[in-house]
Amino acid sequence: EVQLVESGGGVVRPGGSLRLSCSTSGFTFSTYWMTWVRQAPGKGLEWLASIKPDGSEKYTVDSVKGRFTMSRDNAENSLFLQMNSLRAEDAAVYYCARVSGRSSYDADYWGQGTLVTVSS
Amino acid sequence: QSVLTQPPSVSGAPGQRVTISCTGSSSNIGANYDVHWYQQYPGIAPKLLIYGNNKRPSGVPDRFSGSKSGTSASLAITGLQAEDEADYFCQSYDISLSVVVFGGGTSLTVL
Numbered sequence: 001e002v003q004l005v006e007s008g009g010g011v012v013r014p015g016g017s018l019r020l021s022c023s024t025s026g027f028t029f030s031t032y033w034m035t036w037v038r039q040a041p042g043k044g045l046e047w048l049a050s051i052k053p054d055g056s057e058k059y060t061v062d063s064v065k066g067r068f069t070m071s072r073d074n075a076e077n078s079l080f081l082q083m084n085s086l087r088a089e090d091a092a093v094y095y096c097a098r099v100s101g102r103s104s105y106d107a108d109y110w111g112q113g114t115l116v117t118v119s120s
Numbered sequence: 121q122s123v124l125t126q127p128p129s130v131s132g133a134p135g136q137r138v139t140i141s142c143t144g145s146s147s148n149i150g151a152n153y154d155v156h157w158y159q160q161y162p163g164i165a166p167k168l169l170i171y172g173n174n175k176r177p178s179g180v181p182d183r184f185s186g187s188k189s190g191t192s193a194s195l196a197i198t199g200l201q202a203e204d205e206a207d208y209f210c211q212s213y214d215i216s217l218s219v220v221v222f223g224g225g226t227s228l229t230v231l
Contacts, residue, residue: 035220037166044122044209044222044223044224044225045158045166045209045211045222045225046222047211047219047220047221047222050220059218059219061219062219095165095166100168100171102171102172102175103154103156103171103172103175104153104154104212104213105156105211105213105220106154106156106168106171106172106211107156107158107166107168108168108171108177110165110166110167111165112164112165113165
């Protein structure tokens with residue numbers, strides 16, 4: 001069974017940092033593109049970043065470029081999102097998801113999400 | 121403002137057919153990028169409903185179907201059931217922005 005479990009969310013002050021983790025199992029992690037998607041309270045979905053199976057290529061949306069860094073550890077089947085210089089508008093539920101590879105960027109498995117609150 | 125435009129809400133009675141539109145432009149849907157659809161219940165992660173414009177992942181009922189034409193796509197739900205009450209999001213890729221884009225979401229109410 002494919003499983004993705006995020007952790008690391010919490011309350012952080014503006015300007016602070018958090019590192020989100022996504023632990024995966026049930027599939028060959030090292031062969032899939034992975035992605036982070038966030039959803040602000042009561043809002044829609046925002047695709048944040050994607051990373052190639054071997055980690056050699058990453059794509060990050062402009063709104064977080066230079067502040068958020070996505071990485072992966074294929075030996076540990078884990079995905080990470082380092083978030084620095086957090087702003088109030090970064091408050092959201094953060095999901096990690098697997099990109100299926102069957103089409104263009106469709107995410108076929110998602111974690112349960114981890115909540116990030118940015119507040120002073 | 122989302123790059124892909126969806127109606128904020130749609131509704132239908134049990135058993136009826138509803139459609140949800142997703143309007144893009146020549147830099148995303150019209151550029152021949154695939155459209156995917158997700159279903160999301162409150163407080164729960166999105167679930168892939170349709171991928172590649174019109175394909176259903178294993179386990180998704182055939183009451184759900186997708187189509188694409190020009191710069192728009194649609195999700196159709198037939199035989200509406202109470203359990204279909206959820207939010208639905210479309211997704212594609214925008215070549216001008218070089219980013220994956222989502223629609224703003226549509227809330228489906230089953231009357």
